[in-house]
Amino acid sequence: MRASTPEKPKGAAWLVLGAAVLWLALTILLPLITVFVEAFRQGAAAYFAAFQDPDALAAIKLSLQVAAAAVPLNAAFGLSAAWLISKFEFVGKGLLLTLIDLPFSLSPVISGLVWVLLFGASGWFGPLLDKLGIQIIFSYTGILLATILVTFPFVARELIPLMQAQGADEETAAVTLGAGGGDIFWRVTLPNIAWALLYGVLLCNARALGEFGAVSVVSGHIRGLTDTMPLHVEVLYNDYNFVAAFAVASLLAGLALVTLAAKTLLEWRFSGELARSARH
Amino acid sequence: MNGRSAGLAVKDVAKRFGRFPALKGVSISAEPGEFLALLGPSGSGKTTLLRVIAGLETPDEGSVFMEGSDFLAQTARERRVGMVFQSYALFRHMTVAKNIAFGLSVLPRAKRPSRKEIAARVERLLALVQLDGLGGRYPGQLSGGQQQRVALARALAIEPRVLLLDEPFGALDAKVRKELRFWLRHVHDETGVTTIFVTHDQEEAMDLADRVAVLNQGRIVQVGSPETLHEHPVSAFVFDFLGAANRLPCRLAGDLASFDGFSAPAVIATGAPANTTAWFRPHETELSLEGPGVTVSVVSLVTKGGAVQVECRDGDGNGYEVDCARAARPAGLAVGAQMKLRPRRVFVFPEPAAE
Numbered sequence: 001m002r003a004s005t006p007e008k009p010k011g012a013a014w015l016v017l018g019a020a021v022l023w024l025a026l027t028i029l030l031p032l033i034t035v036f037v038e039a040f041r042q043g044a045a046a047y048f049a050a051f052q053d054p055d056a057l058a059a060i061k062l063s064l065q066v067a068a069a070a071v072p073l074n075a076a077f078g079l080s081a082a083w084l085i086s087k088f089e090f091v092g093k094g095l096l097l098t099l100i101d102l103p104f105s106l107s108p109v110i111s112g113l114v115w116v117l118l119f120g121a122s123g124w125f126g127p128l129l130d131k132l133g134i135q136i137i138f139s140y141t142g143i144l145l146a147t148i149l150v151t152f153p154f155v156a157r158e159l160i161p162l163m164q165a166q167g168a169d170e171e172t173a174a175v176t177l178g179a180g181g182g183d184i185f186w187r188v189t190l191p192n193i194a195w196a197l198l199y200g201v202l203l204c205n206a207r208a209l210g211e212f213g214a215v216s217v218v219s220g221h222i223r224g225l226t227d228t229m230p231l232h233v234e235v236l237y238n239d240y241n242f243v244a245a246f247a248v249a250s251l252l253a254g255l256a257l258v259t260l261a262a263k264t265l266l267e268w269r270f271s272g273e274l275a276r277s278a279r280h
Numbered sequence: 281m282n283g284r285s286a287g288l289a290v291k292d293v294a295k296r297f298g299r300f301p302a303l304k305g306v307s308i309s310a311e312p313g314e315f316l317a318l319l320g321p322s323g324s325g326k327t328t329l330l331r332v333i334a335g336l337e338t339p340d341e342g343s344v345f346m347e348g349s350d351f352l353a354q355t356a357r358e359r360r361v362g363m364v365f366q367s368y369a370l371f372r373h374m375t376v377a378k379n380i381a382f383g384l385s386v387l388p389r390a391k392r393p394s395r396k397e398i399a400a401r402v403e404r405l406l407a408l409v410q411l412d413g414l415g416g417r418y419p420g421q422l423s424g425g426q427q428q429r430v431a432l433a434r435a436l437a438i439e440p441r442v443l444l445l446d447e448p449f450g451a452l453d454a455k456v457r458k459e460l461r462f463w464l465r466h467v468h469d470e471t472g473v474t475t476i477f478v479t480h481d482q483e484e485a486m487d488l489a490d491r492v493a494v495l496n497q498g499r500i501v502q503v504g505s506p507e508t509l510h511e512h513p514v515s516a517f518v519f520d521f522l523g524a525a526n527r528l529p530c531r532l533a534g535d536l537a538s539f540d541g542f543s544a545p546a547v548i549a550t551g552a553p554a555n556t557t558a559w560f561r562p563h564e565t566e567l568s569l570e571g572p573g574v575t576v577s578v579v580s581l582v583t584k585g586g587a588v589q590v591e592c593r594d595g596d597g598n599g600y601e602v603d604c605a606r607a608a609r610p611a612g613l614a615v616g617a618q619m620k621l622r623p624r625r626v627f628v629f630p631e632p633a634a635e
Contacts, residue, residue, distance in 0.1 A: 167367075169367050169369035170370075170372070173365060173370075173434075174382070174386075175357055176334055176336070176356055176362070176435075177386065177434065178357050178358075178383055178387065178438060179357070179386040180357065180386070187386075191373040192372065
């Protein structure tokens with residue numbers, strides 16, 4: 001369904017449009033520009049020197065390692081959940097949907113704190129883990145758990161509406177044509193959701209690399225060890241090392257821009273796909 | 281067990297969904313090459329029966345045998361039934377040719393035909409469904425009627441033991457429905473595959489099928505050729521479902537149904553009580569200005585082709601439909617006219633009128 005061609009704005013419409021653009025410029029564009037201006041305030045040499053610091057490199061590496069585990073796990077989980085919810089009827093479906101949405105409504109600080117309450121030194125399982133010599137809080141594992149919890153809904157939320165709209169008809173047809181589970185997933189289900197899946201993974205990845213609140217609670221801020229990129233930005237800023245802080249921040253901002261570009265590209269591609277199936 | 285027969289044999293199949301009994305002990309068989317229609321209102325269990333045969337639902341009781349082998353012991357995947365859905369259910373990201381080839385391409389390597397053979401079979405099927413040259417299109421680029429023909433070709437590609445169609449033309453407009461109806465019959469006659477067809481459209485069932493099974497509330501109420509169903513309906517439900525119906529209270533006397541001051545020959549189903557309801561078709565009803573009959577006033581007149589469809593109402597507000605040939609239009613017929621209505625022939629049944 002295509003909306004009728006919008007009219008050219010005039011009079012009051014121009015005013016509203018102008019206000020909106022100004023607002024966007026002030027709240028989004030200006031901070032974004034500030035990041036890059038501050039990062040390059042003392043020239044390119046100082047900018048690149050910020051990445052020679054072993055602590056900065058460690059933070060980048062840790063963030064990538066966390067995302068490398070959290071994103072595939074949440075992609076797999078999101079795909080399974082969306083598949084269950086859209087292709088089957090079962091008791092507790094509403095509850096599962098609510099649970100998937102929970103991290104969206106939860107303050108990230110809480111998403112971090114729950115792990116401390118569970119696995120921290122004085123948490124429920126703290127003494128047991130201590131005896132076994134396993135450390136979760138103030139380590140990679142804790143950061144990963146907090147990140148997974150926060151980024152948990154992105155893939156599932158992207159897939160569920162699409163898969164619900166598509167229904168299970170094609171899969172049912174594939175079964176009657178003699179296809180097994182593997183053939184059905186790889187040749188029928190996955191191609192129908194590939195773009196939405198990629199989009200969800202991109203969003204999930206951006207959030208996994210950028211998460212501050214939840215990670216801050218569980219990380220313990222050990223420089224060069226448990227500081228992720230966003231945490232390292234805070235550390236540098238508190239040290240009055242503004243150029244380095246904005247340099248690392250510029251990486252995150254750059255990631256956001258790349259995600260945005262990829263998202264726009266996908267939406268453009270994806271809308272064609274949706275339009276095609278809508279004409280069905 | 282009727283397991284030895286060559287075709288399909290469904291026996292005493294029951295299925296509930298929670299507390300709703302969708303099928304209450306249904307038995308039906310289809311001969312090899314037969315074209316069978318399952319006809320009934322929504323909720324009558326016809327689609328559930330089809331899905332049980334396809335293996336998409338498991339019955340609570342009963343048996344399904346195909347060519348002597350136990351169908352219920354096989355999964356949907358193993359049964360090799362061709363299924364066509366109301367929603368077409370084409371693979372939207374595959375071309376028409378890939379859609380048709382799908383069932384062959386998922387066969388285990390040992391049984392899978394070569395690429396060349398598959399391509400040749402796809403070409404033959406495209407020709408059969410009159411879509412030559414459209415193999416490279418995507419489903420979204422085809423009309424509804426074309427998509428449903430692709431779905432049929434896809435189902436036929438696996439050389440199904442039985443072809444199942446679930447309201448295949450339900451989503452199409454009237455003109456396309458009619459075209460596809462005759463075309464489907466043609467494809468059936470050409471391929472000779474045993475076909476079971478679910479519909480709620482009695483005209484469609486009557487036009488297409490060798491035999492029609494009428495379902496109501498989870499039971500088969502009558503099975504027979506279209507002619508049998510028309511000439512010897514077993515219940516008021518069947519009579520009512522198969523077309524427009526008028527009714528009047530009557531008394532039975534021998535082969536005659538007598539009304540107030542007139543009578544008409546009756547087709548009497550066994551078990552009909554003496555005081556009952558006479559059912560009759562609009563085309564077996566007459567109107568005249570004079571003579572015996574129920575006094576009615578004409579509400580509307582519609583001329584359709586060679587026929588005039590008359591709607592009238594008696595003093596108690598009961599409605600009647602009358603069809604008469606345009607050439608034999610009764611004298612004095614006009615909207616608002618008071619006329620006498622008489623059935624030429626009636627049917628009586630053992631049960632009270634079904635709603």
